[in-house]
Amino acid sequence: MDGTKIKGNASAKQTKDRAGFEKWLAGIEKEIAAVFQEAEAIDRQEDDTCKHVLS
Numbered sequence: 001m002d003g004t005k006i007k008g009n010a011s012a013k014q015t016k017d018r019a020g021f022e023k024w025l026a027g028i029e030k031e032i033a034a035v036f037q038e039a040e041a042i043d044r045q046e047d048d049t050c051k052h053v054l055s
Contacts, residue, residue, distance in 0.1 A: 016024060
């Protein structure tokens with residue numbers, strides 16, 4: 001080692017145990033599902049609009 005000192009910046013609020021991580025991950029997965037659901041709804045709406053314009 002060359003004696004370099006690096007200050008850490010991890011806070012207790014940002015560290016998670018396994019249960020905390022799983023809860024955080026479940027929340028993220030729920031947000032992702034909501035984004036996909038919204039995107040699919042918009043896609044269906046755009047498809048319906050295009051069908052009316054083309055017919």
